[in-house]
Amino acid sequence: MTRQPRHESDISMAELKREYDKGTNLIRYIRKETGTDMVSAQMILKSYDLQTGSYIAALSDPGAPEFQKARARDIVNSLGDVTFDSLLEAGCGEGTTLVHVVNELSTPPSTIAGFDISWSRVKYARHFATKNALNGTFFMGEMTHFPVPDNAYDMVFTSHSIEPNRGAEHTILAEIHRVTRRYAALVEPCYELATPAMRDHMDTHLYCRNLASHAQDAGFSILAHHLLEKTHKGRTMMLLLEKPSAQPAPSPGFACPSCTSPLISHAGHLFCPECMVVYPILDGLPCLRKEHAIIASTFLDTLD
Numbered sequence: 001m002t003r004q005p006r007h008e009s010d011i012s013m014a015e016l017k018r019e020y021d022k023g024t025n026l027i028r029y030i031r032k033e034t035g036t037d038m039v040s041a042q043m044i045l046k047s048y049d050l051q052t053g054s055y056i057a058a059l060s061d062p063g064a065p066e067f068q069k070a071r072a073r074d075i076v077n078s079l080g081d082v083t084f085d086s087l088l089e090a091g092c093g094e095g096t097t098l099v100h101v102v103n104e105l106s107t108p109p110s111t112i113a114g115f116d117i118s119w120s121r122v123k124y125a126r127h128f129a130t131k132n133a134l135n136g137t138f139f140m141g142e143m144t145h146f147p148v149p150d151n152a153y154d155m156v157f158t159s160h161s162i163e164p165n166r167g168a169e170h171t172i173l174a175e176i177h178r179v180t181r182r183y184a185a186l187v188e189p190c191y192e193l194a195t196p197a198m199r200d201h202m203d204t205h206l207y208c209r210n211l212a213s214h215a216q217d218a219g220f221s222i223l224a225h226h227l228l229e230k231t232h233k234g235r236t237m238m239l240l241l242e243k244p245s246a247q248p249a250p251s252p253g254f255a256c257p258s259c260t261s262p263l264i265s266h267a268g269h270l271f272c273p274e275c276m277v278v279y280p281i282l283d284g285l286p287c288l289r290k291e292h293a294i295i296a297s298t299f300l301d302t303l304d
Contacts, residue, residue, distance in 0.1 A: 005035030008042060011049070020050045027164065027205070039206050041142060042165055045117045048093070052120040055094040056128055071230040072100035075159075075187055078224060078238040082183055084154035086111035086252055090176065091143055091161020095125030099132045103159070108210040111252055113153070115141035115288070116161075122285050137252075139286040144168055145257035146175045147279075147288035151247040152255075156180040159187040160236075173211070173218040173257050178260075184220065186211060190237035193227060198235055215241050254279075257290045264300070271299050280292075 009031055019029050026047035027039055029284040058064055075097075089098045092114030102108050112134065116122045119140050126138040143165055156176050165172060176184050191202055191209040202209075212225055224240035254263040256272035256279075263270040263279065270279040270286055277293035279286060 006033045007035050008040065009081075010048065010080065013046060016046055017050055025205075027048065028139045037206075039164055039166065041117065041144070048116075049118040049120045051287075052094065052118065052124055055096050056124060061097065067230065068096065069104070072104045073096070074228050074230040075101055075106040075185070075238065078226070079185060079240065080224065082155075082185075082223070082240065083107070083111050084183060086153045086181075086249070087113070087155045087157060088148065088153040088179065088252070089114040089157045089159070090141075091158055092116050092125050092138070092148065093121050093159075093161070095128045095134075095136075095138070095156065097159040098125070098136070098157075099129055099134050102134055103132070109154070111153070112136040113138070113148075113252060114210050115139050116149065117142055117289070119282065119285060119287065123283065126285070139254070139288055140292070141288045142290070144171045144175065145290055146179045147254055147257040147263075148179050148284075149253060149255045149260065149262060150178050151181040151249060152179055152252045154180070154249070156184045157187075158185075160189070162188050162208045164205070164207065166208050169208050169211060169214045170217065173220070174216040176241075177215075177218040177220060177243065180243055181242055181249050183223075184239075184241040184243075185213075186239040186241070187228065187236060188239065190227060190235045193237065194235045195212065210238055215239065219244070254286060254288060256293075258286055258293065266300060269299075271296075273300075 016026055020026055027043050030043045087109040092098050093116055098114050113136055114125055122138045122140055129136045156179055162172055188205050220241035221244055222241050228238055230237050254270055256275055259274045261272055261274040263272055269281050276297040278296045278299050279288050279292050
């Protein structure tokens with residue numbers, strides 16, 4: 001008897017934790033259980049949240065710190081003479097790449113921020129950054145709906161965070177173009193330059209494709225597009241992009257992920273006057289996915 005596909009919401013986090021402890025690839029497990037060929041944001045969230053701590057723990061492996069420094073140096077060298085005073089990492093994970101890259105910059109940006117779909121990973125990223133004397137702002141957000149204003153950062157950086165989002169490449173590149181003031185540096189898998197075996201692997205896991213063409217469609221000019229030397233995940237490229245005309249730089253802050261209006265800080269949380277919703281702040285970390293919105297039209301009212 002053929003088993004019917006399960007609904008994704010019927011797969012509990014406890015079940016996924018048991019599978020993770022057995023070494024199961026969680027996104028593949030959810031896809032198999034639900035009978036889908038797509039990867040949803042919830043799949044990515046559940047999978048990466050349960051992996052929290054693994055990237056920082058891996059830095060204790062022999063040779064790992066030296067490799068990460070060399071990889072960060074390779075990334076920074078690939079930026080050439082591009083300069084920037086504010087930096088946002090989209091999909092920052094536990095902050096390990098962000099910290100190492102900033103440490104390799106000759107002139108670190110005065111404003112540094114990172115967001116991730118997983119609250120647990122953002123919590124770890126903030127802790128890792130603090131331990132390494134990096135003063136950054138960390139918050140929750142989604143790759144398809146950046147919770148920051150237009151032209152908010154001189155540079156938007158990604159490191160394997162577009163990777164699991166096949167089918168959403170156009171939307172993500174459009175968001176990066178909206179949010180960056182000048183540049184974007186994408187350290188991502190390069191499907192087009194991969195070997196047949198690597199392409200099979202990328203197809204199995206539904207990794208992103210055609211980022212260069214999506215970047216041009218979004219309005220970027222390509223400054224550099226080449227493979228990096230230091231990589232542990234197959235063929236990883238640097239795709240360095242420029243926004244043709246730099247826009248005036250607003251103060252980086254938070255914006256509603258639904259309408260991109262600036263958010264108002266009030267009573268310890270963030271309010272969107274356009275959508276009339278509140279986004280909670282949990283343990284100092286703003287929760288800024290569209291799903292986090294709480295309808296509260298009277299939030300700013302003062303009652304006698």
